[in-house]
Amino acid sequence: MTLEALQVLLSDTPSGLLPARNQMALSLGWHIILACFGVAFPSMTFIVHWRGVFRGDAVALELAKRWSKVSAVLFAIGAVSGTVLSFEMGLLWPGLMGRYGDVLGLPFAFEGLAFFVEAIFLGIYLYGWGRMPPRIHLLMLVPMACAGVIGTFCVIAVNAWMNNPTGFRLNAAGEVVDVDPWAAMFNDGVWLMFAHMWVGAFVVVGFTVAGVYAAGMLRGHRDPHHRLGFIVPFVFATVAALAQPLVGHVLGLRVAESQPAKLAAFELAETTEQPAPLRLGGIMIDGEVRYSIDIPKIGSLIARNSFDKPVPGLDEVPEDERPPVNITHWAFQSMVGIGTLLALSVLLFWFVRWRGRDLLESRWFLRYAVAAGPLAMIALEAGWIATEVGRQPWVVWQVLRTEDAVTDNPWIWWSLAGTAVVYLGMTLGAYVVLRSMARRWRAGELDLPSPYGPESAEGVKEASR
Amino acid sequence: MAAALFAGVVVYSVFGGADFGSGFFDATAGGARRGAQVRTLIDHSIGPVWEANHVWLIYVLVTWWTAFPGTFAAAMSTLWLPLMLALLGIVLRGASFAFRKYSATIGQARLFGIVFAGSSLITPFFLGCVAGAIASGRVPADGGGDLVSSWVNPTSLFGGLIAGGSCAYLAGSFLVADAARSGHPGLAEMLRVRTLGVGAVTGACVFAALVPIRQDAATLFDGLTGRALPLMVLSAFAGAGALVLIWTRRYAVARFAAAAAVGTVTLGWGVGQYPWLLVDQVTIEQAAGADATLQALLVAVGLAVVIVVPALSYLLYLTQSERWLRH
Numbered sequence: 001m002t003l004e005a006l007q008v009l010l011s012d013t014p015s016g017l018l019p020a021r022n023q024m025a026l027s028l029g030w031h032i033i034l035a036c037f038g039v040a041f042p043s044m045t046f047i048v049h050w051r052g053v054f055r056g057d058a059v060a061l062e063l064a065k066r067w068s069k070v071s072a073v074l075f076a077i078g079a080v081s082g083t084v085l086s087f088e089m090g091l092l093w094p095g096l097m098g099r100y101g102d103v104l105g106l107p108f109a110f111e112g113l114a115f116f117v118e119a120i121f122l123g124i125y126l127y128g129w130g131r132m133p134p135r136i137h138l139l140m141l142v143p144m145a146c147a148g149v150i151g152t153f154c155v156i157a158v159n160a161w162m163n164n165p166t167g168f169r170l171n172a173a174g175e176v177v178d179v180d181p182w183a184a185m186f187n188d189g190v191w192l193m194f195a196h197m198w199v200g201a202f203v204v205v206g207f208t209v210a211g212v213y214a215a216g217m218l219r220g221h222r223d224p225h226h227r228l229g230f231i232v233p234f235v236f237a238t239v240a241a242l243a244q245p246l247v248g249h250v251l252g253l254r255v256a257e258s259q260p261a262k263l264a265a266f267e268l269a270e271t272t273e274q275p276a277p278l279r280l281g282g283i284m285i286d287g288e289v290r291y292s293i294d295i296p297k298i299g300s301l302i303a304r305n306s307f308d309k310p311v312p313g314l315d316e317v318p319e320d321e322r323p324p325v326n327i328t329h330w331a332f333q334s335m336v337g338i339g340t341l342l343a344l345s346v347l348l349f350w351f352v353r354w355r356g357r358d359l360l361e362s363r364w365f366l367r368y369a370v371a372a373g374p375l376a377m378i379a380l381e382a383g384w385i386a387t388e389v390g391r392q393p394w395v396v397w398q399v400l401r402t403e404d405a406v407t408d409n410p411w412i413w414w415s416l417a418g419t420a421v422v423y424l425g426m427t428l429g430a431y432v433v434l435r436s437m438a439r440r441w442r443a444g445e446l447d448l449p450s451p452y453g454p455e456s457a458e459g460v461k462e463a464s465r
Numbered sequence: 466m467a468a469a470l471f472a473g474v475v476v477y478s479v480f481g482g483a484d485f486g487s488g489f490f491d492a493t494a495g496g497a498r499r500g501a502q503v504r505t506l507i508d509h510s511i512g513p514v515w516e517a518n519h520v521w522l523i524y525v526l527v528t529w530w531t532a533f534p535g536t537f538a539a540a541m542s543t544l545w546l547p548l549m550l551a552l553l554g555i556v557l558r559g560a561s562f563a564f565r566k567y568s569a570t571i572g573q574a575r576l577f578g579i580v581f582a583g584s585s586l587i588t589p590f591f592l593g594c595v596a597g598a599i600a601s602g603r604v605p606a607d608g609g610g611d612l613v614s615s616w617v618n619p620t621s622l623f624g625g626l627i628a629g630g631s632c633a634y635l636a637g638s639f640l641v642a643d644a645a646r647s648g649h650p651g652l653a654e655m656l657r658v659r660t661l662g663v664g665a666v667t668g669a670c671v672f673a674a675l676v677p678i679r680q681d682a683a684t685l686f687d688g689l690t691g692r693a694l695p696l697m698v699l700s701a702f703a704g705a706g707a708l709v710l711i712w713t714r715r716y717a718v719a720r721f722a723a724a725a726a727v728g729t730v731t732l733g734w735g736v737g738q739y740p741w742l743l744v745d746q747v748t749i750e751q752a753a754g755a756d757a758t759l760q761a762l763l764v765a766v767g768l769a770v771v772i773v774v775p776a777l778s779y780l781l782y783l784t785q786s787e788r789w790l791r792h
Contacts, residue, residue: 069567076563079516080556086526087552090541097530098538102754105531109765112527113773116520120776123513124783143776181531181758409545409612418549422556429564429577436569 019416020092020406025388026416027084029381030423034078035155036380038118039148039198040205040236041071046141047232053134059224063232065129066441067209072126073433077426079119084419092412095405096395099176103168104158106181111154118147149198156194157185163387164189164258165396189258192251196383199240199247203342204380206237208373212438214366230360230369237372238346244339249302256303259397260312261321262390265328267299268292269313275300276311280333284325323392331385338379342372466532466759469766471735473528477521478628478731479635479724484511484518486636488558488585489629489663490656491578502652503640504578508566510643513784515562517777519555524769531762534754536604540595543604547591547616554588557581586629593628597621600738601682619677620685627674630667631727637663638707638723642716657711664708664723668701671730688737696736700729 045067052061086108090097124132125140132140161167167184171177213229255263263269268279268289276299282292303311314322345368349359359365395402409415487507530537541548557580565577594616598604601620603611615621637660644653679686689697707722740748753759 073563073567076516077560079519080559083519083523083555083559084552086523087541087548090526090530090537091545091548091552094538094542097541098535101530101534101537102532102758105527105534105754106758106761106765108527109531109762110768112520112523113765113769115523116517116769116773117776119516119520120773120780123517123780127513127784179754179757181761407542407545409542411545411612415549418553422553426556426560429560432573433564433567433569436573437567440569 017403017406019412021402023412023416023419024088024092025385026419026423027081027088029384030427031078031081031085032380032384033204033377034074034081035152036201036204037071037074038078039152039201041067041074041209042118042141042144042148043202044205044209044233044236045071046138046145048228049138049141053138059228063225063229066437068126068129069437070434071122073430073437075119075122077430079115081423081426082115091409091415092407093395093405094407096400099400100168100396103176103179103181103184104161107154107157107161107185110185111151114147114151114154118144118151121147148201152198152201153190153194154185156197157187157190159387160189160193161185161187162396163193163391165399170399189254192247192254195247196244196251199244200380200383202236202240203244203339204373204376206233206235206240207342207369207376209233210237211370211373214360214369217360218363218366218370227360234346234349234369237342237376238350241339241342241346245343248336248339249305252303253305256312259391261314261317261323262328262387263303264312264314264317265323265325265390266332266386267303267311268325268329269299269311271315272310272313273299274310275308276303278302279329282329284329321393323390328386328390331382331389335379335383335386338375338382342376342379345372466528466753466762469763470525470528470532471732473521473525474735475728475731477518477525478631479728480514480518481521482589482628482632482727483635483639483724484515485558485585485589486632486634487511487640488582488636489633490636490640490659492582492586493659502649503656506640506644506647506649506652509647510640510784511562512566514780515559517780519559522555528762528766532754532759535607539607540599540604543612543615544595544598546612547594547598547621551588551591551595554584554586554591556584558584558588589628589632590625593625594621595624596628596734597624597682600624600685600734601678602684602741618681620674620682623670623674623677627667627670627730630663630670631730634660634664634667634704635723635727638711638716638720641711642720645714645716653716657714660711661708664704664711668704668708671700671704684741685734685737688739689733692739693733693737696729696733700726700733703729 045064048060048067049064051057052059052064121140121143125137125144128137128140161184164187165184166187167180167182168176169178210230210233213226213233216226217230252263252266255266267276268282268284269276270284270289275297277294277296278298278301279289279292279294282289297307299311300309301307303309314325349365352359391397393401393403395405487510490503491507526537561577561580561584565574565581568574568577597618597620598616601618603615603618603621637656641653641656641660644650644656675686675689678689703722704726707719707726710716710719710722
């Protein structure tokens with residue numbers, strides 16, 4: 001059966017579709033994590049830096065300094081992986097960019113603008129340590145944080161447009177006419193999708209950064225530095241993790257109206273049911289759902305906000321317009337499952353703290369806190385897979401099929417392989433460098449001079465002794 | 466809109482060029498002991514600006530696909546290979562530059578340094594090839610041009626060499642000035658000699674290129690020797706002037722002359738191929754996307770001028786002035 005499926009996959013679609021899709025998935029999936037840091041990290045750094053400047057808290061100031069150096073590394077690789085994406089839009093999807101470039105381009109232009117602002121002020125902020133008056137230096141983070149918000153909105157606007165295409169018309173000859181780029185940018189789907197992604201960025205970065213300090217505490221570093229390093233991002237993560245289920249729920253309600261096929265895949269609904277059950281787990285084999293745990297009526301509640309409204313089934317969608325059901329369903333459920341876990345865990349933490357017990361004393365909680373960062377990343381990736389795979393086979397919902405957008409370039413498998421190697425290398429490089437930064441900080445080196453030659457390398461060793 | 470797009474190309478070739486070119490000096494700085502001073506200088510001088518410079522490229526791409534979507538798709542599908550290689554260079558360079566800055570050991574720094582320098586050299590070369598391919602009319606209007614011969618030809622290869630050389634020359638003139646200003650006369654002397662060499666070779670390259678271009682890219686040649694002639698002459702004067710200024714150690718002014726030389730030669734290319742967007746294939750007017758989008762894009766460009774230019778000027782002012790030289 002697998003072989004048959006593979007044959008169908010390979011024969012029916014243009015040769016470039018599979019590798020192009022994977023390359024885009026790889027580079028976008030990689031970039032999305034770094035983009036989160038670009039969005040959320042400046043705000044967190046602002047809080048600790050503010051505390052350092054206005055309360056004279058040396059520990060907080062040191063945290064801000066270190067976070068800014070970590071931001072520099074993450075921002076650099078985020079910037080290049082973002083550039084990769086803007087190339088790939090054309091290199092992989094000429095059919096999309098050639099036809100709809102002028103419809104979807106405007107938000108990208110504003111995104112570029114936002115990114116510009118962020119890059120400039122990051123440059124000033126990083127090199128401003130010890131060179132600018134402290135209060136002005138602190139202010140340099142504000143445009144960075146604002147640019148992060150605007151940038152997120154703009155990128156999501158393009159994606160929302162692909163899911164809710166407006167702002168143009170196709171004439172009888174199939175040409176794109178009556179282009180209104182503003183209508184395309186501010187399409188119906190953009191606000192909720194933006195909110196979901198923006199809050200998601202704080203979930204990911206909040207838990208990840210807090211997890212780093214939780215790991216430090218597990219190793220016995222129980223100083224004010226680690227406490228503050230944990231609690232600031234954890235507060236951000238708390239607010240975001242509690243807001244996210246609400247945003248997600250309201251966003252989900254829209255899907256029933258705008259993309260019933262996607263909702264059907266989310267809910268693993270083969271036929272339309274009224275009221276629909278909530279299916280936990282399960283897999284669809286040959287059009288039948290197996291191994292799922294069904295909870296009556298809850299499916300309707302979650303998808304439609306009512307106990308008896310119907311959830312559309314895949315039987316209402318023509319066969320060649322159905323998304324890959326199982327991937328979509330599992331990705332969606334992973335996202336919701338992890339999101340729920342994260343929200344419950346922050347509630348538990350603050351409740352217990354309110355009752356006078358500090359969970360930071362519990363090794364089990366610290367272990368969980370270390371895992372929460374990667375879990376949040378998985379939830380982010382899963383959510384993104386759910387919305388993107390659920391949209392297939394369309395690249396622009398019911399207007400342009402993915403197979404019509406893809407390049408016919410014969411070397412695309414090679415470029416996929418190359419991309420995989422380069423991204424693996426970049427991940428390893430970032431890991432090695434960030435880890436060695438942490439080690440040198442622990443060893444008491446504060447300024448981390450770069451060893452450009454043996455003399456300075458010797459100096460580094462002496463300084464760390 | 467074409468002017469706004471091309472302004473992006475020119476600015477990128479000057480600012481981006483200056484920091485790509487530093488890769489040449491990084492690569493030729495010598496072993497770890499001998500090269501340490503140059504590498505530290507490079508890090509110090511491009512560290513704050515390279516990310517901002519890099520955004521110009523994104524600006525060019527975004528403006529291109531938004532304002533002229535068809536030609537963007539055509540160029541991307543035809544020039545797939547050099548663009549992929551340039552992209553590889555951009556990725557490796559950006560990552561390794563950031564990694565090197567925070568390397569813990571000399572071994573790590575050396576590895577990331579090699580990647581940084583190498584990728585800084587290949588990126589301008591391949592982008593130059595892309596420019597040459599477009600200028601010599603090898604990108605068909607509906608895409609699908611030959612994947613190899615579209616950029617392996619005299620005009621493209623010379624384009625690559627000139628781009629690489631201009632970047633190195635430009636970087637040299639900035640680094641010399643930085644070195645002299647931060648009180649490293651020995652370093653400045655060494656960079657001065659290299660910059661003079663690179664400048665002379667690149668200048669010769671520009672004029673040597675005219676011979677094959679005449680055969681290979683007639684439309685561009687007519688443009689360069691016709692409408693764009695004043696710009697090319699200006700570029701030659703600026704380039705030669707910069708060499709003289711570096712020779713006589715007037716580095717502060719030389720920076721501007723070198724930037725002018727590179728800026729005008731890029732501008733000359735643009736004027737030379739006007740009114741074509743893809744030479745001999747599609748004119749700018751034919752390529753334009755929807756009117757409403759062009760107007761909206763002008764709003765974006767206007768905002769960019771209001772928001773980005775002051776911020777960027779502030780950053781450049783800070784890095785090029787005495788205030789930030791204290792280590």
